[in-house]
Amino acid sequence: MEYFKKIFKESVLIVIISSIIGLFSGTFLSVNKQVLYSFPIILLILPALNSLIGDISTVLTSRLSSHLYLGNIPPKIQKTEFLKKDFFGLLITILLSLIALIIIGYAVGFATNIRIVNPLFIISIMLLTMLILFGIMFILLFAGSVILFRKGLDPNNFLIPITTSLLDFLTPLFMIVFIYLFT
């Protein structure tokens, strides 16, 4: 039962912390419900947006962990070919997915008679939020994976739960802050 113990021991604290972060996310949305009422499309798109950046971060962590275990990337904070491939591959993916998300989201919005307010502004806010979050997460996840791997820990157990919850909080936070800044 060593594998069981390792997973439980490495994951329990981080999952508890991320559940607390999840509560902040709900509270933040409630406090700023007037922004969500002004731009109701955000309410429809937000779960998919959270999911998109969360998925990309999970894919990245998972890939980095496999690269480190296979020895494809050294456990050092330095630029490598594998890292560049992952960066550009995932950047293109997030941009294409965001375009798809906007098309599907707005189509569903039209179909369900959701009020569409200033779509170009909201699309720009979404793009800005996703690009900034992707940049931040790429650096943090790479550094985090290397540090954890060096300590003999599995980056999957720590980074995936914490980034999922952190992004569930940061995505609406960045969007609402940008809406306040640019209106």
Next chain:
Amino acid sequence: MDWKDEKWKITKEVFPSEIISIIGDIFAGIILTILILPFKSFLILILIVPALLSMRGNLSGPFIARTSRDIIIGEFNFKSWFENVLATYALSLVIGFLLGLFGILLNYFIVKVFIITTEILLLIPVYSILFTITITMPFSTALNIIVFRRGLDPNNVVNPIMTAVGDFFSVLCFYITIIMLGVP
């Protein structure tokens, strides 16, 4: 393989899964609104739902990633899978219980709607998470194996697909749980 080809390989493998994930999440949102909104206790239930969806990702995300890695590095076997499953169940119980406690506290101090008993409020997240992972863990394992056997990288494909599947089943299992517990 040239690095430009590898870059497009990532996009080619992740993007279709991501489309499924986006559609699934938008549908999960619509289903959630239709199923949960009519409940009298909606204000309390909506406290738990976002955290529950987030926790589903936090439990099954690492489970899938560990399975993918074990398959890729050639260490996947029944024993490692069983211990992975057992650890995910153990974590689910702890987190479900904590979410229930948080729900009770938030309701007591902020929402102040007292139409669900404390016991039921504690059981909703526990049952919901357990039902969801019972369905999604075998599903994601099978998907991991199939994807790997087809020569694709499970890291790129399985997690985005399972986000959509998991979110859909989270909503469905949450609905089944509240019906089962007789939540008004």
